[in-house]
Each structure stands twice: as structure tokens, then as C-alpha cells.
Amino acid sequence: MTNTKKRKSIKWLIANYMSFFETFGMNEQNIRSYYQEWKIEFSDNINDFLWHIFNTLLNENAAQSNDVLGFYKRNIEIYLQMLYFRRKIEGKKANEIQNCLNRNKLELKFESTDLELNVVVSTTKDCDSCKELEGKEFPIREVIKNDVIPYENCTREQGCACVYSFKTLRDKNDVLIRKSK
Numbered sequence: 041m042t043n044t045k046k047r048k049s050i051k052w053l054i055a056n057y058m059s060f061f062e063t064f065g066m067n068e069q070n071i072r073s074y075y076q077e078w079k080i081e082f083s084d085n086i087n088d089f090l091w092h093i094f095n096t097l098l099n100e101n102a103a104q105s106n107d108v109l110g111f112y113k114r115n116i117e118i119y120l121q122m123l124y125f126r127r128k129i130e131g132k133k134a135n136e137i138q139n140c141l142n143r144n145k146l147e148l149k150f151e152s153t154d155l156e157l158n159v160v161v162s163t164t165k166d167c168d169s170c171k172e173l174e175g176k177e178f179p180i181r182e183v184i185k186n187d188v189i190p191y192e193n194c195t196r197e198q199g200c201a202c203v204y205s206f207k208t209l210r211d212k213n214d215v216l217i218r219k220s221k
């Protein structure tokens with residue numbers, strides 16, 4: 041099979057991703073010179089280089105973050121870009137990235153609230169293995185221990201689009217329940 045798509049260039053990368061890279065403190069000069077070094081050792085394929093940068097950002101974020109909320113927020117930004125790239129540019133399902141994205145949103149929600157929450161699953165009709173979970177509720181602590189969305193079995197053509205939303209819990213007097221420590 042021949043690849044009729046034009047090979048992407050460093051120009052394409054700069055045009056499409058520079059504003060994202062800048063939010064992580066990189067400038068155009070950094071990216072260009074890093075690519076020059078990288079392609080000698082690995083390949084001149086821009087997609088591979090971009091994927092490498094995404095993974096580098098994840099590692100750096102894990103190594104350097106001092107604030108837990110900032111750590112999850114930055115991870116979410118990176119995984120959103122990774123998901124878009126895999127699905128829109130490469131045409132892959134990338135359910136493992138959807139999983140990472142949902143996981144970081146879940147952890148961020150748990151860390152940033154002092155209320156007790158339930159997780160509500162939102163799914164799509166075009167996935168047979170996920171659709172029975174539609175609207176089901178689970179205590180957030182349970183979902184943090186064990187994910188409830190079966191990402192690997194999702195049959196949706198464009199990739200799993202199931203997400204978690206959150207619901208505050210109230211006691212019998214209709215007062216919001218605070219998180220127990």
C-alpha cells in the first residue's frame with residue numbers, strides 16, 4: 041500500500057503545535073534544534089518525533105510537578121493532544137489514551153473537592169460493551185481503585201467516547217456530604 045499523504049514537515053509541526061509547546065515552556069528554536077538532533081539518532085518522521093515529545097512532556101510533568109492539581113491538569117492537556125493526534129491524524133482508536141484522559145480527570149476531581157462524590161458513566165449507543173453502563177453510578181473511591189469502563193472491549197468505530205461525570209451526595213437532611221479523610 042502506498043502512502044499518498046504528503047509527509048509532514050517540521051513546518052507543519054510548528055504551525056500546528058507551537059502554541060501547545062509554548063504552554064510547556066518550549067520555544068520554536070528549542071523544537072527545531074531538538075528535531076535536528078533527534079532525527080539523526082531516530083528517524084525524520086515528524087509523527088514519531090511529535091509522539092516522542094508528548095511522552096517527554098508526560099515524564100517531565102511527573103518528575104517536576106510539586107502541586108498535585110497542576111500535575112493532573114497538565115497531564116489532561118497532554119493526553120487531549122495525544123488523543124486528537126491518534127484519532128484525527130492517524131485514524132486509530134487510541135482507547136488506551138481515552139483511558140488515561142478519563143483517569144486523570146477522575147483523580148483531579150477527587151483531589152480538588154472536599155465533597156463526597158459518585159461517578160456517573162456516560163456512554164454512546166454505538167458501543168455494545170459500554171452501553172449498558174449508561175447512567176450507572178459508582179462511589180468515586182471505587183472507580184479510582186478499579187476503572188468501570190471496559191475500554192479494550194469498546195466496539196465503537198472511532199474509539200471509545202465513554203466518560204465520567206460527577207454527582208455530589210446528600211445526607212437524609214439534604215445536606216451535602218463532606219469527604220471523610
Ligand SMILES: [Zn+2]
Nearest residue numbers: 167170194200
Ligand atoms: Zn466505549
